Amino acid sequence: MESTAADWLTVRKEIIGNALSIGVAVAMYGVSFGALGTTTGLTIPQTMALSLLMFTGASQFTLVSTLASGGTALTAVIASWLMGTRNAAYSMRMTPILKTSGVGRLVAVQLTIDESTAMGLAQDETAYEGRASRLAFWATGLSVYVLWNSATFIGAVSVSAIGDPKTFGLDAAIAAGLFALVWPQIKSRIAIAVALGGALIALTLTPFVSPGIPVLAAALVAIIIGWTTGRRVL
Amino acid sequence: MWFAVLAGAAGCYALKYVGSAIPGHVLEKPSVKQVVLLLPIALLCALVAVQTIATNQTLVIDARVPALAVATVALRFRAPFIVVVLIAAATAGGLRYFGLAS
Incomplete structure (x- = not known):
């Protein structure tokens, strides 16, 4: 890809923004999480x-909600693992793109979440020798880490949240944000099939199994379609 | 409580770590490569679907659905990321403010 230093500055600015x-x-939910934590019996x-x-x-x-609803510590722990x-x-998926090692790898691992992965993958992997993908992952991971933790602290000490994030439509904003980030990746027929199949499986299972499992079950679609189409170009 | 907090955190870190520890040559196999490429797409789309249509274990059509529909239109018109996010928030927030959707 032909690229100049000026292009990179623009791209960099956009990614960081x-x-x-x-x-x-995400921080708005961090405030809610902090408030939920301390109101359901956890200390500050x-x-x-948990956030750190x-x-x-x-x-x-x-x-936190499993503990709050009377679940045992063990059930709560296992439920959190399932979600993770x-x-x-x-x-x-991210490790070969990030090309980290040693301490850098351990930090990158901790920052690997929905948002940082989606942002990293939303960039053209080959653009600027992979710098765009790496910057997107790191900038998002660090931004979310710092703001999520600051927000948790504010929520935990002030207890009363700013208000329900839903009032501001933030639940929809987060879903739309993640969707905007996967959007560039769902171009090929195979990818569209995986996207729709994953969504369908998750929604079908939602009423019947505990939260976390429906999303995880969507992995089956990727495994089956990926395995059978392995030799075809995506 | 500290048991739950620390055991939960340790397990979640271990899960994140496991993925990064898979040796490169395993991921080079075409079928494995394809699966790894498709996994985040399946998981993130499932997550978006659940975040849009589910509340805990119930499927609900509320303000999030029109918000995502509007966001999808914005994406088709190649709107920048921040515009997509703000449009979705404004749609859901607006519908709730005027009592048109929960």
């Missing part, structure tokens, strides 16, 4: 430990 806006949207350090160490929103909400399983698929 998008990374920050994702961070801000425990709530913070677990750092994967769906697992955190699942752990998709991150394994994300790091499998």
Whole structure:
């Protein structure tokens, strides 16, 4: 790809801008999470430990709500793992793109979540020798990490949340943001089939199995279609 | 409580780590490569679907559905990322504000 330094500056600015806006949207949920944590009986350090160490929103909400609804510690832990399983698929996909090693790899692993993966994959992998994908992943991961944790702290100490994030349509904004990021990847017929199949399986299973499993089950679609079409170009 | 917090966090980190520890040559096999390429697409689209149409274990059509529809139109017109996100938020927030959807 032909690219100049000026192009890169524009691309870089856009990526960083998008990374920050994702961070801000996610942070609103961080405030809710912080408030939920301390109102359901976790201490402020425990709530913070979840955001700092677990750092994967769906697992955190699942752990806290399972405890709050009277579940045992063990059930809560297993439910949070189940929610976090998709991150394994994300790091499998991101590791060859990021080309990290040592401590860098360990940090990248921690930052591997829905948002950072989606942003990293939304860029052309070959653009600027892969710099665009790497910057998108790191900028989004760090932006979300810093803002999510700051927001958790604010929610945990102030307890009263700013308000329900739904009032501002943030639930739809986060879904639309993730969709916008996968959008460039669903061009080929195979990818469209996988996208629709994954969505369909998840929605079909939703009423019957506990949260987390429907999304995970969508992996089956990727495995079956990927395995059978392996030799065809995507 | 600390048990749940720390065990949960350790497991979630281990899951993220496992994916990165798979040796490169395994991922080079064409069929494996294709699966790895398609996995995030399947998972993220499933997540978007669930975030749009599900509340816990119930399927619900509410303000999120029109918001995502509007966002999809914006994407078709190649709107920038931030515009797509803001349009979705405004649609859902607006419908709820005027009591047209929950």
